[in-house]
Amino acid sequence: MQHEGKVALVTGAAAGIGQATARLFAQRGARVLATDIDASGLAETAEGYAGITTVAADATSMDDCRAAVQQAQRDLGGLHFLINVVGGSRPGKTVVDLDEEEWDFWVRLNLTSTFLMCRAAIPVIGQSGGGSIVNIASGAGVTGMGRNPAYVAAKGGVIALTRSLAIDHADQSIRANVIAPGPILTPLMQRNRTEQEIAFMSKLSLVGRLGKPEEIAGTAAFLCSEDAAFINGELINVAGGRAGPV
Numbered sequence: 001m002q003h004e005g006k007v008a009l010v011t012g013a014a015a016g017i018g019q020a021t022a023r024l025f026a027q028r029g030a031r032v033l034a035t036d037i038d039a040s041g042l043a044e045t046a047e048g049y050a051g052i053t054t055v056a057a058d059a060t061s062m063d064d065c066r067a068a069v070q071q072a073q074r075d076l077g078g079l080h081f082l083i084n085v086v087g088g089s090r091p092g093k094t095v096v097d098l099d100e101e102e103w104d105f106w107v108r109l110n111l112t113s114t115f116l117m118c119r120a121a122i123p124v125i126g127q128s129g130g131g132s133i134v135n136i137a138s139g140a141g142v143t144g145m146g147r148n149p150a151y152v153a154a155k156g157g158v159i160a161l162t163r164s165l166a167i168d169h170a171d172q173s174i175r176a177n178v179i180a181p182g183p184i185l186t187p188l189m190q191r192n193r194t195e196q197e198i199a200f201m202s203k204l205s206l207v208g209r210l211g212k213p214e215e216i217a218g219t220a221a222f223l224c225s226e227d228a229a230f231i232n233g234e235l236i237n238v239a240g241g242r243a244g245p246v
């Protein structure tokens with residue numbers, strides 16, 4: 001019950017990494033507000049978890065971010081942990097093929113969403129006595145990745161933004177860290193990659209398989225715990241020892 005008495009807000013919580021994160025924080029005693037645009041996926045996330053409350057919220061909307069944070073404050077008693085999981089991509093184009101609307105869409109989904117949720121949440125985390133922000137970037141934001149320039153740039157931006165958050169909000173007892181997952185078996189991975197590509201990526205990992213969503217959730221839970229009290233502004237690669245772009 002590592003997170004007993006704490007309140008966590010998780011974005012992108014209807015599937016994959018966000019779903020596993022909401023469930024793990026609830027298992028460890030937190031009261032969790034699980035947010036996503038997919039209301040039926042959110043219901044699945046909360047099934048059997050008394051500690052999970054859900055709300056449909058678009059993380060690219062300032063109004064929705066504010067409303068979710070207000071709900072956490074009003075109904076769950078404050079806010080201590082923000083785990084920004086929302087993101088995604090569709091590989092296939094270089095900067096030459098990608099039009100401006102597509103660029104804006106992916107940057108907004110991966111980077112601006114993190115900014116908006118932090119903007120809404122940080123004053124309330126401060127009022128709640130401090131806490132921890134964990135942003136989910138990607139190995140793509142560290143090493144680059146073929147034919148996915150908006151995603152690579154946005155995830156690199158999430159890493160840089162996290163360092164800025166750590167510096168600016170340390171005096172409110174708020175730590176901010178960022179996880180760069182390697183390939184993790186989630187609905188996003190299943191949408192973007194063929195079975196052959198997934199098998200190939202599994203062999204590249206030193207662990208011999210793709211990661212599990214629960215392994216990213218576990219790292220986020222650690223980063224929010226007292227065991228990580230001296231870890232701030234750090235990038236943690238969780239990639240089975242695999243380095244380099246796919």
Ligand SMILES: NC(=O)c1ccc[n+]([C@@H]2O[C@H](COP(=O)([O-])OP(=O)(O)OC[C@H]3O[C@@H](n4cnc5c(N)ncnc54)[C@H](O)[C@@H]3O)[C@@H](O)[C@H]2O)c1
Pocket residue numbers: 011012013014015016017018035036037038041057058059060085086087088089109136137138139180181182183184185186187188189
């Ligand atoms: N799966 C991987 O291999 C992998 C690797 C590196 C990084 N990541 C990152 O981890 C995060 C989660 O990935 P995943 O694989 O679990 O993805 P996923 O597609 O399985 O789940 C993403 C969730 O975000 C929700 N979502 C999408 N747009 C939203 C919006 N505007 N507002 C609110 N919710 C929205 C979706 O409904 C979905 O439930 C993403 O940021 C992704 O870039 C994933």
